[in-house]
Amino acid sequence: MNSLISIIIPVFNRESIIKMTLDSIVAQSYTNWECLIIDDGSTDQTELTIDEYSKKDSRFKFVKRPINLIKGANSCRNYGYTLAKGRYINWFDSDDIMKPTFLEKKVAAFKDNTDAVIHRNNYANYQLTQFRDSKFNYQNDKNLFYNYAMETIEIQTCGFMWKKSFLEGKPLFDTSIMRYQDNEFHIRMLAIKTLKVEILDTVLATIRSGDGHDSQISAKANLTKQKLYDVFYYRYQCLQLAKYGCIDVDANFNKTIAKKTLWAFYAGLRFETSFIKRVKDFFKYHSKIQFVYSNPQLGYIDAWKSLFYIYKTIVFR
Structure with a gap:
């Protein structure tokens, strides 16, 4: 099989890190690919960095x-899909790194009726010293x-390779959310009963965490009310x-997910310092909260405890 694969990468101010990502794509054992790098308005030297690669290799684009599209990685991912010829x-992230057989092993796993192939990744700190x-x-x-x-399995954005024909006509990444964007997209696709997936229990990419500082501190510092509401x-x-x-x-599924859902809303609510805005947030998400509470597996104790909090x-924050 020598079908074209479209790799789509959203990018924003990545001049200092994207070279390693692009080098890992150049090093792929499977060579029939195009790499669409969609810039989200970078203000550093990202464009010049990528231009060095596209001049040497026309597969990089x-x-x-477009300025009429909403800013954000999700918007770039969706726009990249419209340009893809593969x-x-x-989809891939600008700080992640492909193993040399990333493309080869995934495309080889496709059968006639396969819609997607998934695989394992490993995770690393920013310096690539811990995995x-x-x-x-x-x-x-x-x-x-x-x-x-x-969450008995972890699959990041790059962990899925999709047959483009399966995605046609389906809503892709939700441009209104800032956190768990890939999870939200994946769970909607996995809810489609006709979806046929091949699973590879093989590590094929490295997901880099953090921004040069301690990744756990960075992750906590970057939390916001809206991001927690997006998790909700x-x-x-x-x-x-x-x-x-x-x-x-x-x-067990219904009880576990319901409790996690309510916790995420409660955590987001605690970020808001204004009483008026906390009330508005509650009513904004009220119908969704009611849906969670309508779950009979949640149990009275857990329901009342969460409602109390x-x-x-x-009232008091």
């Missing part, structure tokens, strides 16, 4: 996000939707898709 789509493999405790008696939502929305999506899509989940936070 640097494109600026039979297969693989851990992603969780991949796939429960064979559960569907992929269940495993992904319950993702968890809500998991419950809603499972219920209305009639996906095979159990009571939410009301307490609204």
